Amino acid sequence: MVDPSRGIDPNAIRLSDWPQLDERALTGEARTTFGQRRDAVEAYASGSSLLHIYKTWGIHRSTLHRMVRRALSAHPDGRLWGYRALVPHVHVQAYERNRAPHVLVHSTAGNAGAFGQLLQRHHNLAEQLRKEIETRKVHLQPGEKGRLVGLKAVIQRFHQSCRELGLGAGDYPLSQHDRAVRSLARTLRGWLQDDFDLAARAAGQRIKPASALRQLPERGSADAFDTVEFDAHKMDVRLKVIDNDPLGGEQSYEIERVWLLAIIDVATRCLLGYTLSFSRECNRFDAIETFKRAVTPAKVPELTLPGLRLLPTGGFVSQALEQTSYACWRQIRLDNARAHLAATSLDVVCEALGCAADFGPAYQPDDRPFIERYFGTVTATLSRRLPGAIRGKDAAKVMLKRLRDPNDTLRLLVTTQELEELLHVTVWNYHGSPHAGLGGLTPLEMMHRHVLGIGRDAIRLRLIPKPLREHPEQLHDPVLCRVHGNLGRGERPYITFYHVRYTSQKLARSSGLIGQRLRIHYDPSDLRQLWASTEDGHMLGSLFASGKWRDEPHSLRVRQQIFKAKRARELDFGPGDNPIEVFLALRRKQAKKRRRAASDIAQVQRERRTAKPPPTDSASETVTPEQTPSPLAKGPVKGKALRITRGYSR
Template identity: 30%
Template sequence: MNPELWPTVDESTLENSVRLIYINRKKAVMMYFKRVSLEEIKQETGIVRQNVRRFIKRCMQYDQTGEVWGFRALIPQKNVNEYQLDVFNRNQKNGRKTGEFNRFLDRYPDIKDLLEDLFLGRKRRSLEPVMKVKYIHKRFIEECRKKGVTQADYPLNTEWMGYKAVQRYLRRISYEDFCRSTKRFGDDASQKARHVGEGQQNQISNLFPFQKVQFDAHRIDGFFAVELTTPEGDTVTRILRRFWILTIIDVATRNILGYSISLNQEYSASDVMHCARNAVIPHKQLELTIPGLTYHPVGGFPSEKFPEIAWSVWDIICLDNAKSHYAQMVKDRLENLIGCFMNLGPVALPMRRGIIERFFKTLEENGFHRLPNTTGSEPKDPRRKDPEQQAIQLNITYEHLKQLIDVLISNYNGTPHGGIYHQTPLELLEKRMKVSGLTPRLLEEEKRSEILFMQTIQKRTVRGSLKSGKKPYIQYEGVPYRSDQLANAAYLLNTELLLHVNVDDLRTLKAYLPDGSEFGYLTASGRWSLTAHSLQTRKSINSLVKNKVLHLTTWDDPIFVYTNYLMSQKKSKKMVNKQVRVNEESTYKPDNPPAEQTKALEEASFQNELLDKAREDQINRDKLNEMENYERMLKQFKTKM
């Protein structure tokens, strides 16, 4: 064993008398390992050979953690062995009970196991979730009596009946089994104990911009007003309830790359991809209408400030274990489109994504909690003062919220940050790129499409029948999809097509043959092709129709009928968020949509116009026929008179 590798002692902390003894002992041990004779060691240090061997033996013992004691064992009065009671020692004082408890547990290992199980909550020894020490001691005494321990025996012959010894023993267990012991203080403490402070460090060196990003969502603590139109054409003011802001932050530079707002009660997979899309697509500033609200010149988003890194993507994204993060669309788009790895951290452990959690706290304290319409961080928060009424009276609208978030995040990127030595995130990003030459990876040209971020892949079988004369079509989420090309492709009946579905706009689907070759766009039948709507809205409408809450005719636009239904639910507070979301979907217009898709929608719109005109002509003919019949009957009646 090499003493050069032993744990050392800070000699300056020892008292003078103790330090001299320690130095002399250390000198003797080192001389022994240098092959100096024991006689020379005695002459040099005054330590006899028996003590030299005893000191070396102490140094080579292991402590409770399994590490060699080393030079620490040479400190005077240092205990390196646990005290063991010697019952045969005649000098043992009768009144002293030191070591009796450990000796008792050695005699009764069942009682020792009981104490540990009750304290750590193991083996269901008790129905009590967290048993206090005094109740553990009570069970301890009961078990002692079951084992035949009398009042004349230890521990029943002591004043506290071993209570203090039990207390000390349980405290020692809590120190030795830290992770299990933290369960006594709740799930949060247990989670932290299991996942924080051990193993590899969570934040290894992150120098490269966009090397690692963190994603998370946060509820906005505030109510906002929104104006909606009733089915009768009147304008009413309603309140949007608490909703979500989703953001992606670069770990290396602390820049917020992008964000999105979700009006859903729980954010979905499509909301996650909206945020990812906004973080990659070059950002554009909003037109501000709030008096006095401005973008700071030094702020902005990375894609705005540095056009050369527009369409930058990341290598690793850290997320929590929310259900939406496991969606197939999220996995597929992150891995196959962006080309990154997903790091799904432990459940309910936000400290693994501490950077973005800290950003949300800054956003709340510097932003939403300062507004008069804030709900505060809890119902009893003193900042919460009738937020609904404040939102209506002061006309704090949803449009204001979108402008406020955009400005707050833009300005955040231009504000000095303590975590990066009081540089601004944008400054640090510029240094990493231009000084260190660390530029992020860019998304390939052929993948730079807004639609691709919201795309999921499904398989559907071509339906139809030669016998009944029903032309080929496919069914997706309760709606038939057709095209002229598919109608004339009877050879595809009962063939499974691959569908690329844009979950933001279900008016069209792009179909591929089983061998992967492109087939073309299919258009939703009837009025489903008129108004843009998401997969979530389609499912909501189908559910209401199935439960006979909504009734759709051939001539109804399902989205308008659904919107009118939401407006009629005046008592439901959640409906307001849904209607605003549907209104935003209906105005969805992607940048540079494919020409084939635009053509398919235009043809569907034209066909619907022809149907409307034919219907109107038929109604006019029916009215004209009714008038002619009425006049004929009236003329006959006058003739008979």
Template identity: 30%
Template sequence: MSRTRIIENPHLLPEQTNPDLWAIVDELLLSKEERDIYIMRKNAVVLYFKGNALKNIQAQTGVHPKNLRRLVQRCISISDDGLVWGFRALIPQKKVKSYQLSLTSKKKNPSRKTGEFKLLLETFPTLQELIKDLFLGNHRRTLEPAMKPHHIHKKFIDECRSLGIPLNQYPFNTDHLGFKALQRYLSKLSCLYFGKGKSRYGKDAITKAKHTGEGEQNHPSTLHPYQKVQFDAHRIDGFFIIEVMTPEGDLVPVVLERFWILTLIDVATRAVLGYAISLNKEYSAIDVMHCFRNAVIPHEKVTIAIDGLKYNETGGFPSEVYPSSTAWAVWDVICFDNAKSHLANLVQDRLKHLIGCDINLGPVALPMRRGIIERFFKILEETGFHRLPNTTGSNPHDPRRTDPEEKALKYKMTFDHLKQLIDILISDYNGKPHGGIYHQTPLELLGKRLNAGLLPRQLEEELRKEVLFMQVTKSATIRGSLKSGKKPYIQYQGVEYRSDKLSQSAHLLNTELIIHMNVDDLRTIRTFLPDGSEFDYLTAVGKWSITPHSLQTRKAINSLVRRRLIYLTTWDDPIFIYTEYLRTNATNGKRGAANKFTQVKESAQKRKTVNEPEGQTDALEKAEERNAALAKAREHTQKEQATKEYAEYKDLMKLYKTKL
């Protein structure tokens, strides 16, 4: 070895020649003998890098120059993790490089096979590729989902034979044909390719490995209320019933399928801002917007009809407890996954143009990224639904699951009971101590932050209309004909929309209007001219303007009409016909009919809308008057027809001299 100082090598990295940048060693974990040796070596190396003479270093520490050069070389070598070994290389008996078998070495023991497996893979790279492909489930080699080690070993031996390896060489000259070495190598592969063996570890494990352990959890804590919120949905673990009236007038209990609860929670305070219940098999974009709407609009308590059930005095929703600061409050960032309902145009448009927040889309099927809301769902289940006799439990083998459908029927646990229970459970959750916020209640912490001046952003006064949360913008062409005398109208989803103003605007025929529609109530639409000026509110013709109905209900009715499963006349209320159709299917036990029946019933029982536009109210009132007048005219016509038929009947009887 050259006597030139090792640190004078120009090819060394700065972190290799600067002991201040090296990883340190906890000396207290070493035994007394090991500690003495380590400290002696460390002092010698430090003096070497300070430029002391080798003889002086030997005199002070007792480390021979030849041994010192070896220690320095160990310290500046690079470890498998890409870092300089540093002081870690000075620990007694520390291995800084893997074993390399030397066939020409005189020290080689023929009876030992240490290093033979590694040498075999280096000599035949195709063997290494084969083992990796089989272990990680590469379909180029095998279709077996997760090949076991002894099956991989059989393929390994077959490949060794095909490569022409003699029987007196490794692995054929061992008792187990290299199986133990292969097992150790597979164990290393599982760590080296962590999260890549989809077939071996499953999709869930792969997803977690790719997306957890880094990123969001290392960001600073969120302190400002409503700065960041998390949204997700959860299947309710329980069955509930509704009572459906048969054509004979009897009430029959029907079990609802399991449904969803959608929730929005504040990250800073853990307070639940709002929720919604979805009766759909898979919740939709409309259900998502229902949750957002309920979180922004001031919350109203549900009327409790269950004996002994009441709200906790310490609980409530933020908009109830702190109305001046959190009523109509909106958030800055929302976190949810890439589910289709979250990516819908309605959701994306309303979050951007109404709420004005940024969207943080996390990976699907990875609840760890939204751990706060997932923990809330677990608390909601364990303190609520899993304690009910109608619970389905957390899995099919849960001992708490004992005939949940029969229990729901036996105790008459209705959908109305569910709505009351959910509102109380969430209200009480906001008023109970939470371990994630140092055992403060979410409402208590929210109050502290608000008093400290951390006030959330509130929706502008002109935007505080409930209808805006469900609004979708489309374009439609004004139809009509001067030749046939058909007055101007707009058609949307198989229904014509008209107004007095539109009927008198024949000059706008074939003009494309911009329409704003509430997908939660399609009885009216608001129209604008191409230059952006408002035109008028249009109302659905006929009985479509009587009962509130959603876009989903309209599409379902149109589908049934096309398939000739239901029939509509001019005088029929389509929602009533559709409800009767669902009622019949529900009483006959058709799957999903009870949920749809309840959903349409809930939508038809339209509550008072917050800040409903006057133009919409006027349009609906005019439509109601027009329908009432048409119904009266029809009744009058039917009476006249009946009177005329009776008179003709009397004349006929007189003709044949029959006594009435």
């Protein structure tokens, strides 16, 4: 313990934790003085008396206590100063000025530390200079140290901020001959030298993932299904959708954009799950859908394009190793995207799947190097090889130029269905190709070693609960819906979910549930069927949509777009109309001018292509003899005389 009157307890000094110093770098008197101080501190830590130290090395007790306190202070690198504080003329603490700055119009001497004093008094000025670096309004030219560019504009904005704070011509820095221009430049350069990531960003450069692994703490993992990384990647490629109009002709439209969401296992580099999204921006439903595909078994892709071939050594993880079906990971790394920070996404990650979420810093892709490197592989091997690839930083400008070109044609562009098939083949063959980060092994071979225990101990897989396997829609947070109905009018119980009625044979006969609330689980990719339970946990089974909504596969996004267009009076449909077809007719009219409308058409096509058979309610109930309807009459039917009661005109 530290006592100002007695100094520091020698038993509290741990010399093993002190950073060492190469004393051979010191010369002359400095080396001799350092050796005396080092020997005196080591003798004090070993229990020698202060009198013995004074007689041997001539160091007074106050001087010894001051050196120990300096050595135990924190260094800017995060460690103790240690033996480095014993070097003569070394400043452990930065200089802090106490006196007011002098007014120096024709000279620059005598104002040491005045600029730091100014930033301490006015924190807004320091934040402004930090923001100038982060937004690259002042940056470094490429080179060993770099030259500050844009400093003149930064100085003008800094002086203007000083005037807004009330500093006049008689106040620092406006009272100086150079107005503290050199002090400002030294401060900016000092900040850049202390923070390498900030300096690299100011220079317009980015640390590559391989370099980040060498300079940052190790981000790898020793076991499969221990740590995974998840992220979304916007593919820089132009895509089209081919639609068949009601007259039988084919129409081609260019969609807006496509996102690739993927989860990769860090230890084996295997891709556990991936999803394509045609939305303008990814949302929480796309993230949860990727989680669901990562923990459920995958199927062998069906190829329709000529020339595609699946490598015999490749495959999907759950298809090659059946024991990994429904296996979940321990930790997942994500960025600070809003879709990942949503409460629903966090509930799925932390509660339903029972894993920990590691959110890295914003705008730091190198914190998740493995998924970023995989996106680079997809870009090099797939995206840039397609006819509609857009390369370089000016991808948006190139796309606008092509769209404005009247001679541009969509004939050579890849369709959305073809991209999905190409992506399936890419992932399949990637798992069967040698990986440089795995010592020449393929990702599937490495996964076999971890799961089967080849050359190492076999890992213990953690499987998701059985209810989640049978009903993956439980990954989404339930929605509470009130049961409507009226016994007096003979209106059977039902619920309303996103403007559509749902019911079932069991719910229709449960009149006691009218007025109560049900917990509704739903699959955003298919809203034809819901899964319901009471608030106390009793299962009610599946609920089915009414009308055409039950027959046509559609997602939550499509239904939201339909009713949004209906509120805007862009479309209208009656009880007997097919709302999906009415919506497609509207989007066909808009697709030639709006790529977002073409994306909606591609979304509907994919939902119809991947949809399951329409749900039925026959298996949920057993019909009793009392409920058996009477058979229909056969043969000629004899008419009865019509009797009109008195009071009605003929």
